[in-house]
Amino acid sequence: MDKNLEKQFRAIVGADHFTDVQEDLLCYAFDATREQYLPEAVLFPGSVQEVSAVLRLANARGVPVVPRGAGSGFTGGSLPLKGGLVMAMNRFDRIRLIDTDNLVAEVEPAVVTAKFQAAVETVGLFYPPDPASYTFSTLGGNIAENAGGMRAVKYGVTKDYVRGLEVVLPSGEIVHTGSACAKDVVGYDLTTLFVGSEGTLGVVTKAILRLLPLPEAKQTLSASFSDMGAAARTVSEIIGRGIVPATLEFLDGASLGAVEKHFGLGLPTDAEAFLLIEVDGDQAGLDRSLNRVRSVCEKNGALEVKVARQKAEQDELWRARRAVSPALRAISHYRMNEDIVVPRSKIPEMIERIQQTAEKYGIPIISFGHAGDGNIHVNVMAGPAGEADLPKMKKAVVEIFEATVALAGRISGEHGIGLAKQPYIGMNLDAPTLALCRLLKKTLDPNNILNPGKMFPSVREAH
Ligand SMILES: Cc1cc2nc3c(=O)[nH]c(=O)nc-3n(C[C@H](O)[C@H](O)[C@H](O)COP(=O)(O)OP(=O)(O)OC[C@H]3O[C@@H](n4cnc5c(N)ncnc54)[C@H](O)[C@@H]3O)c2cc1C
Structure with missing residues (x-):
C-alpha cells in the first residue's frame, strides 16, 4: 500500500488503531482453518463513521477490506485472501441496551456471544444461539455466518433472533434494516439478506436481537x-x-x-x-x-x-x-x-x-x-x-x-462457504440462483473490495 494512502487510513481511525507491524499482521492472518494470508495492515475502527470513511476510501482506491470478529470461522471467511486491510471490529464491544419490556437487545458486533448470554440471563432472559465457540466467537461473526449451535433443534439459529441491523455498505453508505418491532414488513427483508452474507455485502456495526424468557x-x-x-x-x-x-x-x-x-x-x-x-x-x-x-x-x-x-x-x-x-x-x-x-x-x-x-x-x-x-x-x-x-x-x-x-441435504449447515467450500457451492445452488447471488454482490460491491475471493467459485477448483 502506498505511504500516502496508508496515511489517510491511519488518519481516519487514529494512529493507535492502525498497524502494519509484521508481528501484529501475523495475528490477523489466520482463522480456524489453519490457512494463513497476511494483510497489508489491520485497523480497528471505533465508530460507524470511521467504518464508513474507511470503506469509502478503500472503495475509491480498490483496496480489499476483510471484516473480522474473533477469527474462529471454519471456512476462511475472515482470511485476507487478497491482502489489503483487515477491519478488526474489537472496539465495537458494547451491549447498548437490554429491553426487558420488549424482549430485545441492541448490541455491537464484537460482543462475545457467551458474555451477551450471561448478561441477558441476569435479568431472566435468554438468547438461544449457542455455537460451540460461544466463549470466544462474536455476535458479529455469528450474524455474518448465521451461526447455529446445539440449541438449534428447538430454538433455531442466529437468523431467527436478528430483528434489525446497522450495516455499512462497501460504498461507505450506512443503512438500517428491520426494527425492534415484533412485526415489520416495510420494504424488502434486507436483514435476512445480510445475515449469513459472510462479510461480503456489508459490515455490521449494530444489531437488534430478539430475546426469550429464560426457561425455568x-x-x-x-x-x-x-x-x-x-x-x-x-x-x-x-x-x-x-x-x-x-x-x-x-x-x-x-x-x-x-x-x-x-x-x-x-x-x-x-x-x-x-x-x-x-x-x-x-x-x-x-x-x-x-x-x-x-x-x-x-x-x-x-x-x-x-x-x-x-x-x-x-x-x-x-x-x-x-x-x-x-x-x-x-x-x-x-x-x-x-x-x-x-x-x-x-x-x-x-x-x-x-x-x-x-x-x-x-x-x-x-x-x-x-x-x-x-x-x-x-x-x-x-x-x-x-x-x-x-x-x-x-x-x-x-x-x-x-x-x-x-438425500436432499446441503453442503453446509452452519459454517458457511467462505474459501473452503466455494468450489462446491454449485452442488446446491443451480446456475440461475448462483447468478442472482453474484448479481447481488456486484450491485452492492461493484469494485469487489469487501472480502473478495470468498463464497463464489473463483479461487479454488473442485477436487
Ligand atoms: C471450536 C469451534 C467450535 C465451533 N462451533 C460452531 C458451532 O457450533 N456452530 C457454528 O455455527 N459455528 C461454530 N464454529 C465456527 C465459528 O465459531 C462461527 O462461524 C462464528 O460465528 C464465527 O465468529 P467470529 O467472531 O470468530 O467471526 P470470524 O471468524 O472473525 O468471521 C467470520 C465471518 O464473519 C465476517 N464478519 C465478522 N464480523 C463481521 C461484521 N461485524 N460485519 C460483517 N461481517 C463480519 C468475517 O468477514 C467472516 O467472513 C466453531 C468454531 C470453533 C473454532
Whole structure:
C-alpha cells in the first residue's frame, strides 16, 4: 500500500488503531482453518463513521477490506485472501441496551456471544444461539455466518433472533434494516439478506436481537450405544414422535475416544455412539419429556441411559461435547472438517453412507454434531500415511457431498462457504440462483473490495 494512502487510513481511525507491524499482521492472518494470508495492515475502527470513511476510501482506491470478529470461522471467511486491510471490529464491544419490556437487545458486533448470554440471563432472559465457540466467537461473526449451535433443534439459529441491523455498505453508505418491532414488513427483508452474507455485502456495526424468557429448568440425559445405526434411529424416532428437546447431540466412538484421550472427562470409550440430550421448559413438564426420551433410547437398545441431575454433572457433559473439535484437531494436522446437513429423517442413511466412504478409502472419518437438526460435522482425517492421504481425503469429501445432495441435504449447515467450500457451492445452488447471488454482490460491491475471493467459485477448483 502506498505511504500516502496508508496515511489517510491511519488518519481516519487514529494512529493507535492502525498497524502494519509484521508481528501484529501475523495475528490477523489466520482463522480456524489453519490457512494463513497476511494483510497489508489491520485497523480497528471505533465508530460507524470511521467504518464508513474507511470503506469509502478503500472503495475509491480498490483496496480489499476483510471484516473480522474473533477469527474462529471454519471456512476462511475472515482470511485476507487478497491482502489489503483487515477491519478488526474489537472496539465495537458494547451491549447498548437490554429491553426487558420488549424482549430485545441492541448490541455491537464484537460482543462475545457467551458474555451477551450471561448478561441477558441476569435479568431472566435468554438468547438461544449457542455455537460451540460461544466463549470466544462474536455476535458479529455469528450474524455474518448465521451461526447455529446445539440449541438449534428447538430454538433455531442466529437468523431467527436478528430483528434489525446497522450495516455499512462497501460504498461507505450506512443503512438500517428491520426494527425492534415484533412485526415489520416495510420494504424488502434486507436483514435476512445480510445475515449469513459472510462479510461480503456489508459490515455490521449494530444489531437488534430478539430475546426469550429464560426457561425455568433444564435437564441433561446421556445414552450410549454399541452401534451408530441404533443411535441414528433413536434420533429420528425422538423427532418423529414430536418430542422437541432443546439439544440433541451425537458423538461417534472415535469422537468419544479423542475427547477422553485429551481431556479425560470420563466418557464411555467402549461405546460406538453417544447421545447428549437436553430438555428444558417448566419443571412440571420436564420429567415427562425426559421419560419419553429415555424410553425411545431404551427401545433402540441403548447400552446405558443416564440422567445428569446436578448442574456440575450437566456442565461436565456439555464441556465434553464442546471439547470434540479441539480434541480432533490434536489428533492429526490433516483434517477436513465438513458440516453437512440432511433432512432429519435421513440421518441413519447419511451415517451409513459416511461409514461406507470411510471403508472405501481406508481413512478415518469421525462424525459428531447436531443430530437433532440433521447437521453432522464430518471430519475426514488422514490415516497413518499422513499427508499422502490427502488425495483420498479430497475424494471422500466429494463423495460425502454427493451423498448429501442425493438425500436432499446441503453442503453446509452452519459454517458457511467462505474459501473452503466455494468450489462446491454449485452442488446446491443451480446456475440461475448462483447468478442472482453474484448479481447481488456486484450491485452492492461493484469494485469487489469487501472480502473478495470468498463464497463464489473463483479461487479454488473442485477436487
Ligand atoms: C471450536 C469451534 C467450535 C465451533 N462451533 C460452531 C458451532 O457450533 N456452530 C457454528 O455455527 N459455528 C461454530 N464454529 C465456527 C465459528 O465459531 C462461527 O462461524 C462464528 O460465528 C464465527 O465468529 P467470529 O467472531 O470468530 O467471526 P470470524 O471468524 O472473525 O468471521 C467470520 C465471518 O464473519 C465476517 N464478519 C465478522 N464480523 C463481521 C461484521 N461485524 N460485519 C460483517 N461481517 C463480519 C468475517 O468477514 C467472516 O467472513 C466453531 C468454531 C470453533 C473454532
